[in-house]
Amino acid sequence: MKEYPNSARILAENRQYIPGGAVSLNRVAGPDIVFVRGAGSRLHDADGNEYIDYHAAFAPHFLGHNDPYVNEAVDRAMRGGASLYGSGTTELEGRLARMVCEHVPCAESAQILNTGSEATYQALRAARGITGRDHVIVMQGGYNGWHNDVACNLMTPLAQIGPRISPGEYPFLPISAGIPKAHQALVHPVNFNDLDSVRWVCERYPIAALITEPILQNIGVVHPQPGYLAGLRALADEFGFVLIFDEVKTGFRHGLGGYAAIAGVEPDMAVFGKAIANGYPIAVLAGKRRFMDVFADADPVRRVLLAGTYNGHPSPTMAAIATIERLRMDDGAVYRHTDRLGALLEAGVLQITRELGIPAAFRRQGSAFCLYFMDHAPVDWHDLAGNHPFAADDAMRHALIERGIYFFPLATKQGSISAAHTEDDIARTLEAWAEVLALPAIQQSLPASSAR
Numbered sequence: 001m002k003e004y005p006n007s008a009r010i011l012a013e014n015r016q017y018i019p020g021g022a023v024s025l026n027r028v029a030g031p032d033i034v035f036v037r038g039a040g041s042r043l044h045d046a047d048g049n050e051y052i053d054y055h056a057a058f059a060p061h062f063l064g065h066n067d068p069y070v071n072e073a074v075d076r077a078m079r080g081g082a083s084l085y086g087s088g089t090t091e092l093e094g095r096l097a098r099m100v101c102e103h104v105p106c107a108e109s110a111q112i113l114n115t116g117s118e119a120t121y122q123a124l125r126a127a128r129g130i131t132g133r134d135h136v137i138v139m140q141g142g143y144n145g146w147h148n149d150v151a152c153n154l155m156t157p158l159a160q161i162g163p164r165i166s167p168g169e170y171p172f173l174p175i176s177a178g179i180p181k182a183h184q185a186l187v188h189p190v191n192f193n194d195l196d197s198v199r200w201v202c203e204r205y206p207i208a209a210l211i212t213e214p215i216l217q218n219i220g221v222v223h224p225q226p227g228y229l230a231g232l233r234a235l236a237d238e239f240g241f242v243l244i245f246d247e248v249k250t251g252f253r254h255g256l257g258g259y260a261a262i263a264g265v266e267p268d269m270a271v272f273g274k275a276i277a278n279g280y281p282i283a284v285l286a287g288k289r290r291f292m293d294v295f296a297d298a299d300p301v302r303r304v305l306l307a308g309t310y311n312g313h314p315s316p317t318m319a320a321i322a323t324i325e326r327l328r329m330d331d332g333a334v335y336r337h338t339d340r341l342g343a344l345l346e347a348g349v350l351q352i353t354r355e356l357g358i359p360a361a362f363r364r365q366g367s368a369f370c371l372y373f374m375d376h377a378p379v380d381w382h383d384l385a386g387n388h389p390f391a392a393d394d395a396m397r398h399a400l401i402e403r404g405i406y407f408f409p410l411a412t413k414q415g416s417i418s419a420a421h422t423e424d425d426i427a428r429t430l431e432a433w434a435e436v437l438a439l440p441a442i443q444q445s446l447p448a449s450s451a452r
Contacts, residue, residue: 002402006046007034029409031401038065040420043406051406052425056416058408059217060274062253062367063326063334064420070278073322074315082314092321093312099324100286103256106266107286111295112312116248116273117145119283120211122306123269124149126294127209127242129304137201137210137241140170140189141381143218144211144246151176153189155219155412157385164382166191167200191380192216193224195231202239210236211244214259218249220370220412221363222378229265236268242291248273248283249414254366255335256327278326280319326419334419338367341417341426345369348430356437358446367417371396373446384412392445396436403432 011032015021022028037044041064043053053065063070082092097110113119124136136149140161144150153161156173170191172184188205190197198210214229216222236243244267250259251272260267269287276284286292297303327334346362349371353360359375373392378384393411400407405428407415436442 002031002047002049004031004033004045004047004049007032010034010046031398031409033401040064040066041418041422041425049404051401051404052421052429053406054415054417054429055406055408055413056418057279058274059249059253059368059414059416060277060279061416061418062275062338063278063323064418065279067278067323067326067420069326070280070319070322073325074280074318077314077318082318084310084313086309090312090314090317092314092317096284096317096320096324099321100272100284103324103328104251104258104270104272104286105261106268106270106288108289109292110284110286111292111306112317113283113285113308114281114310114313114316115145116246116271116283117147118308119248119271119273119285120145120150120244120246121147122285122295122304123242123244123271123287124209124211126269126291126304127244129294129302130242130291131206131208131240133206133208133241134186135188135205135207136186137188137190137198137207139192139212139216141192141219141222141384142213142216142246144213144248146176148179148183149187150211151179152184152187153381155381155385158382161382164191165197166194167196169197169201191382192222193228193379195228195235198232198235202235202241207239207241209242209244211246213246213248213250214263214265215250215365215368216381217368217414219381219384220372220378220414221365221368222380222384223363223365224263225379229260229263233265233267242269243267245270247271249275249368250365252276252324252327253368253416256324256332259365276323277316277320278323280316282316282320284320335366337419338417338421341421341423342367342369344423344426345417345429348426349433352430352434352437356443358437369415369417370412372412388412389446392442395442395445399436399439399442400432403436405429405432 011021034046036046043051100110101107140153152172152174169188188201247258253275273283294304295306361372361374361377372388374387390411397407397409
């Protein structure tokens with residue numbers, strides 16, 4: 001077993017000054033590794049270990065760590081005198097907004113913020129301002145940020161949620177203390193891929209908005225069933241709520257138009273982040289003009305406040321511009337490269353699991369993927385939580401980390417391939433995966449009927 005003495009020392013020192021030792025506590029998952037450098041497809045830790053990285057910092061690094069084209073563009077902008085002016089607009093923010101509108105079908109205008117959570121917060125506030133309603137629908141197993149409307153029902157044990165119900169809603173189960181009960185009563189979780197429950201909730205409450213990832217990518221890769229996203233569009237039109245796609249993880253990683261463009265379904269508003277700037281802190285809220293204009297309404301009673309000192313900071317804004325430039329080079333060569341590597345990885349993993357007699361569903365969308373120890377692809381959280389052996393998944397991830405293949409060490413978290421990955425990276429990963437899945441400890445943690 002690897003030991004991480006320098007990482008342990010740094011974490012212990014940080015805990016003296018930072019609650020929990022890290023500034024985002026969802027990053028803390030054993031083994032406690034402190035990374036000191038990232039380059040391309042590789043991570044390096046404080047103890048001198050190198051890893052092929054498939055975590056990508058929860059998926060922003062679509063081009064790889066420290067992509068030279070992006071970093072050089074940011075460096076040129078800052079050396080050229082770009083600064084945070086805090087007054088008026090800038091050419092950079094206008095250029096980025098225009099690029100988003102050029103590529104995203106639903107985007108007639110856009111606003112720039114700092115994080116995905118800020119952007120989903122603003123989208124829901126706008127929806128309430130537009131509709132005059134207060135209630136919101138969210139997805140069981142989805143993640144849309146840290147704020148009160150959406151900090152609930154992520155990976156909740158089935159014993160707390162209760163059995164699958166449809167049509168109907170599940171109880172609001174917060175993932176944070178401090179959310180007022182009165183606020184919880186305005187938020188209605190339903191299962192992904194369940195149109196009947198959306199209708200059921202809409203018939204009982206004045207719904208301002210439904211927010212969902214078009215693919216649930218915080219519990220791996222759970223695809224929408226055929227007709228599901230189009231069904232949400234039809235229900236939004238019927239009941240008058242604002243349809244919001246949270247494309248913080250799917251947008252720009254799966255295509256320049258986001259997953260909505262792939263699915264052929266246009267939301268009213270969409271939120272982008274992560275892959276749009278290859279790891280620089282930024283988010284974009286875009287949508288139809290009639291929804292976005294609420295932020296600049298001349299009537300202060302109708303206007304929805306949107307403000308932020310760091311919105312449009314030149315460093316992440318230039319990073320986003322350069323990232324989009326990279327993504328559209330050679331007619332989308334990055335997408336072809338990462339999809340090809342994803343297909344190689346998928347074929348290899350499925351061959352390994354077949355040879356070992358392990359039921360496996362390898363779910364992938366381009367460069368994003370997840371291996372489930374199930375005989376079918378999960379359709380929602382109940383399906384996944386009731387059929388996937390989480391202990392085996394956890395053990396597999398820790399064993400891969402021991403062999404220099406870094407996945408986030410928490411079951412069902414998405415894996416991400418970057419443009420910096422190579423066929424050799426995939427081959428080395430498959431070698432490690434074959435070794436790990438054959439380990440007695442992994443085999444014993446699978447259901448008795450699964451292991452050969």
